[in-house]
Amino acid sequence: MKKLKTDNYKGTRDFYPRDVFVQKYIFDIWSKTVESFGFEEYHASVLENSEIYRAKNSDEIVNNQTYTFTDRGDREVTLRPEMTPTLARMIAAKKRELSFPLRYYSIPNCFRYERPQRGRMREFWQFNVDILNVKNDKFYDIEILKVINKILLNFKAKPTDFTIYINSRNLLNAVYKNYFDFNENEAKTYQSLLDKKDKISKDEFKKEYEKITDRDYVDIDKMDIKEVKKELGYINDIIAECKKDNIEVKFNQDIVRGFDYYTGIVFEVYDNDPENNRALFGGGRYENLIDMFETVKDNVSISGIGFGIGDVPMINFLESRNLIPEYKNNVDILIGIISDDKKVIDYADDLAKKLRDDGKNICVNYDNRKYNDYINMAEKNNIKNVIVVGEKELEEKKYEVKEV
RNA sequence: GCGACUAUAGUUUAGUGGUAAAACCCAGGUUUGUGGAUCCUGAGUCAAGAGUUCGAUUCUCUUUAGCCGCCCCA
Numbered sequence: 226m227k228k229l230k231t232d233n234y235k236g237t238r239d240f241y242p243r244d245v246f247v248q249k250y251i252f253d254i255w256s257k258t259v260e261s262f263g264f265e266e267y268h269a270s271v272l273e274n275s276e277i278y279r280a281k282n283s284d285e286i287v288n289n290q291t292y293t294f295t296d297r298g299d300r301e302v303t304l305r306p307e308m309t310p311t312l313a314r315m316i317a318a319k320k321r322e323l324s325f326p327l328r329y330y331s332i333p334n335c336f337r338y339e340r341p342q343r344g345r346m347r348e349f350w351q352f353n354v355d356i357l358n359v360k361n362d363k364f365y366d367i368e369i370l371k372v373i374n375k376i377l378l379n380f381k382a383k384p385t386d387f388t389i390y391i392n393s394r395n396l397l398n399a400v401y402k403n404y405f406d407f408n409e410n411e412a413k414t415y416q417s418l419l420d421k422k423d424k425i426s427k428d429e430f431k432k433e434y435e436k437i438t439d440r441d442y443v444d445i446d447k448m449d450i451k452e453v454k455k456e457l458g459y460i461n462d463i464i465a466e467c468k469k470d471n472i473e474v475k476f477n478q479d480i481v482r483g484f485d486y487y488t489g490i491v492f493e494v495y496d497n498d499p500e501n502n503r504a505l506f507g508g509g510r511y512e513n514l515i516d517m518f519e520t521v522k523d524n525v526s527i528s529g530i531g532f533g534i535g536d537v538p539m540i541n542f543l544e545s546r547n548l549i550p551e552y553k554n555n556v557d558i559l560i561g562i563i564s565d566d567k568k569v570i571d572y573a574d575d576l577a578k579k580l581r582d583d584g585k586n587i588c589v590n591y592d593n594r595k596y597n598d599y600i601n602m603a604e605k606n607n608i609k610n611v612i613v614v615g616e617k618e619l620e621e622k623k624y625e626v627k628e629v
Numbered sequence: 630g631c632g633a634c635u636a637u638a639g640u641u642u643a644g645u646g647g648u649a650a651a652a653c654c655c656a657g658g659u660u661u662g663u664g665g666a667u668c669c670u671g672a673g674u675c676a677a678g679a680g681u682u683c684g685a686u687u688c689u690c691u692u693u694a695g696c697c698g699c700c701c702c703a
Contacts (some may be wrong), residue, residue: 232694278703286703289630307703335703340630342697424699484703507702533703563662596662604665615662629665 236339236347243552248350250550251539252332255352258376262368264328264354269311271334275301277310280517292336304336308353309514309531316357316527317518325527326358326365344503344538352539355531362528363459366490366510367466369530373494373506374472381548387505390477391463391492394509396445396456397481403450405438416481423479445478460490486511489530501541508532554607556588558626561599563615573614576624603629 233239240248256266278287287293292304305311308331316323331353341347354372356365370389377387397416401407407415418433425433434442446457460476467474474492482491489510496505512528515521543549558580562573570591577587588608590599596613603611611627618624 230694235694286701290701290703309703337702339701340699341695342699345702420702482703483701486703503702595660595666597664597666600664601666613662617662625663627663 234347236341238346238348242554246552247540247549248536251536251543252350252352254379255332255376256330258379259328259330259354259372261375262328262372264330267312267315267329267331269305269308269315269331269333271305271336272302273305273311273314275303277314277517278303278306280310290338292338305333306335306337307533308333308335308351309355309533312353312355313514314518317515317520320515320520320527326356328356330354344501344535344541346537350536352534352536353531354533355529357527357529359527362489362510362530363462365530367463369508369532370463370467370474370492371470371472373532374467374470377494380543382542382546384471384473386497386542386546388495388497389467389472389474389492390480390495391460391474391490392477392480393456393460393490394487395489396453396460397478399450399452399456400445400448403452404448405440407438411437419479419481420483446476463490482507482509486514488512489528492532496538496542496545498542498545500545501538503538505538505542506532506534552607554609555586556606556608557585558587558610558612559599559603559606559608560587560589560612560614561596561602562589562591562593563596563599563613564619565593566616566619569614569616569619572619576612576614600627600629 238244275287275291275293278291286306287303291306294302296302311333312329312331316327332350333353334348334350336348339345339347354369356369358365370391373389378384398412401412401415405411405415415437418430418437422430445453448454457476464474464476480491480493482493487509489512491509492507493504494506496502508531510528510530512526514529515527540549560573560577562570564570573589577589580587590602594602599611599613603609609629611629612624613627614624
């Protein structure tokens with residue numbers, strides 16, 4: 226019989242205990258931080274009907290960048306590539322029962338059929354945090370930025386390690402309408418060009434730019450247009466409120482975010498380390514997300530603001546700054562038996578039982594190894610304490626807890 | 630989907646057109662009832678396939694995988 230390879234599937238990771246330790250550390254800080262702001266956790270299946278992605282995204286993305294297959298009942302199924310459509314579905318399903326605003330979070334694993342590279346896997350965990358509200362957008366916009374800042378501080382990151390950039394779709398639309406006089410298509414082309422700005426040369430940018438418009442590329446915050454100024458005022462209020470909390474938020478007119486559904490502010494948090502030069506967090510305000518569901522018939526609109534961050538960029542961020550704590554085994558004490566005598570074994574077992582009743586995690590080794598082996602074993606597995614049990618301990622009914 | 634680079638023991642890496650190495654790790658044995666061990670032994674068709682060659686792990690091509698970049702990034 227042909228033996229199998231031990232390789233894991235492309236773009237996925239195996240999580241050995243040390244990897245789980247890191248993952249738990251990150252998930253814990255994520256969860257605890259947002260819970261301190263009153264967020265509640267939700268879950269859903271990794272499987273969704275493909276149509277909920279087709280409705281929101283283009284067919285191309287569903288066909289080429291998701292894991293989509295037909296099940297035995299001829300249903301088209303997709304492994305979720307993101308959580309937002311699922312959240313929208315869940316909200317739409319119980320819209321009348323839920324009391325808004327909702328503060329929801331989840332850490333789902335998501336799947337995208339893409340070529341893996343630094344910061345990008347085919348299976349990844351994405352922390353999703355959303356506030357769904359019906360009024361007072363501004364204060365929730367501010368809160369979500371505070372949440373992001375707090376998360377990074379709770380990881381012991383310094384404010385100089387990252388930069389929060391903010392922009393607004395309302396602002397951009399005002400500029401497109403009043404300054405450029407763009408139609409919808411021109412606006413889209415312009416936006417995708419902005420998205421590429423940092424990646425292409427200045428000359429190339431200029432060439433492409435001139436194809437779209439003959440108006441100059443200018444700083445939006447210097448424009449003297451009433452509608453533009455109004456939207457800028459909204460952003461400046463947010464920046465000022467954050468500043469009161471010592472959070473520096475920078476306006477950046479080039480932050481646009483890829484997708485169409487954003488309607489208000491959009492933001493990205495960048496890692497200041499040039500090695501990890503990509504957005505850590507990204508998000509913004511959206512509305513009309515749940516309109517596609519049949520339960521939503523009336524005109525009451527639910528607006529939301531949210532962000533997402535992947536576990537992979539988070540790990541890269543922490544690793545490059547040495548912010549991941551050293552592995553700690555959750556075993557408190559290793560009991561190593563140095564005897565074959567049944568009485569000694571029974572004594573060790575009783576001891577283990579007693580200590581477990583005291584709430585300790587006890588690991589017993591029955592292999593009758595050498596004293597030094599047990600100390601070595603504990604060291605290797607990051608176990609802090611060892612009790613060696615042999616004839617002597619049985620006779621004297623005494624034992625010593627050794628610190629490793 | 631496109632492009633660059635890489636592939637030697639479980640791991641990290643030397644090395645070579647003429648029978649392949651080290652360290653660590655692992656397994657078994659050994660010595661020592663108190664400190665991070667001692668000593669011995671074992672484990673590898675140099676990613677796969679084809680070509681050039683008297684001879685290829687080494688050179689060439691193909692494939693596969695990894696990694697990085699582009700595209701995309703919900």
